[in-house]
Amino acid sequence: MSSKNIYNNTIADYEISKLLTDKTIDELLTQNFYSVFETLISLGYTDTKNKTIDDFMQIQYNMFFDFIKEHCDNLDLLDYIFNCFLYLDAKTAYKASTSGDTLPYLHFYDNPIIKNIIDKDYDELPKNFLSTINNLDKNSKAQEIDIAFEKALSSDNLTLAKKISKELFRYTQKQIDFTNLLTLHRAIKSNFDIDNIKKQLIEGGTINLENFETTDFNLITKELEATEFDEAANYLLKDDLSNFKKTSEQVLYNTIKSSYSNFLKFGPLLKFIFAKTAELKLVNYLLVCLKNNIVFDNSTKDALSVFRNI
Numbered sequence: 001m002s003s004k005n006i007y008n009n010t011i012a013d014y015e016i017s018k019l020l021t022d023k024t025i026d027e028l029l030t031q032n033f034y035s036v037f038e039t040l041i042s043l044g045y046t047d048t049k050n051k052t053i054d055d056f057m058q059i060q061y062n063m064f065f066d067f068i069k070e071h072c073d074n075l076d077l078l079d080y081i082f083n084c085f086l087y088l089d090a091k092t093a094y095k096a097s098t099s100g101d102t103l104p105y106l107h108f109y110d111n112p113i114i115k116n117i118i119d120k121d122y123d124e125l126p127k128n129f130l131s132t133i134n135n136l137d138k139n140s141k142a143q144e145i146d147i148a149f150e151k152a153l154s155s156d157n158l159t160l161a162k163k164i165s166k167e168l169f170r171y172t173q174k175q176i177d178f179t180n181l182l183t184l185h186r187a188i189k190s191n192f193d194i195d196n197i198k199k200q201l202i203e204g205g206t207i208n209l210e211n212f213e214t215t216d217f218n219l220i221t222k223e224l225e226a227t228e229f230d231e232a233a234n235y236l237l238k239d240d241l242s243n244f245k246k247t248s249e250q251v252l253y254n255t256i257k258s259s260y261s262n263f264l265k266f267g268p269l270l271k272f273i274f275a276k277t278a279e280l281k282l283v284n285y286l287l288v289c290l291k292n293n294i295v296f297d298n299s300t301k302d303a304l305s306v307f308r309n310i
Contacts, residue, residue, distance in 0.1 A: 004073060005263065005266065008266070025301060033290040079160055080157050091145060113129055117133070154179075187200060188216075221237050
């Protein structure tokens with residue numbers, strides 16, 4: 001198994017060298033919407049018949065997912081990575097199917113779980129998805145749906161991460177911490193009471209949930225002084241979401257990076273997966289900006305660059 005891991009990690013390490021640089025991203029921003037497709041293809045992206053954002057990104061994700069399935073022999077890690085996309089698709093499909101809205105872009109159109117949600121065949125769903133949907137109803141607000149699926153994803157991936165590595169488990173815990181911080185900030189801005197805030201919090205993080213049971217964000221910033229969450233919490237206190245995102249990404253990167261050099265397990269592969277995921281998000285955002293004449297927000301690039309600039 002170790003020789004296979006070394007081979008897979010060597011391939012992944014090579015793929016890392018082909019990732020887009022910030023300089024390339026800046027050059028792409030000087031082009032028009034249609035010429036940027038050709039440039040991306042010349043840089044290794046896969047061509048597609050229809051030059052639409054959804055079609056183009058769909059085939060890039062498909063190629064990315066195929067690479068992961070080919071080179072990841074750890075089934076728990078495979079589930080962990082795909083969960084991040086699958087739960088997002090499930091949430092999106094559930095919202096569309098219950099509201100009657102047009103189904104937007106999904107990563108896994110053909111996945112049986114997604115098909116069952118679209119068709120409302122909930123009894124055919126795995127237990128974790130079924131219990132999530134059973135806790136919702138047709139009157140559930142978008143925010144309640146978001147929270148329900150985020151809680152399910154966090155619970156599922158915490159269980160998987162504990163079996164995979166201590167670094168990934170800690171990374172997942174801190175993801176929950178940052179999600180709870182952002183949730184609390186938004187809840188206080190919306191004048192929610194303590195009971196409502198408690199319903200939105202996710203269990204399993206490193207920060208005691210009792211610290212979040214407040215309607216004064218100053219209190220939690222004081223609780224987190226001199227911790228690795230200190231800077232991010234203070235950015236939220238200032239309503240600086242861009243720097244909150246970048247700082248939280250840096251903490252998460254620092255948590256997982258110690259495992260990146262381990263060729264005997266899956267270090268470089270995980271490094272590539274996180275970096276490529278960030279790159280694909282950035283390319284999608286860039287295309288949306290170019291198509292709709294939206295000013296490109298460099299703070300988005302900065303946040304996504306934490307895992308890309310490796």
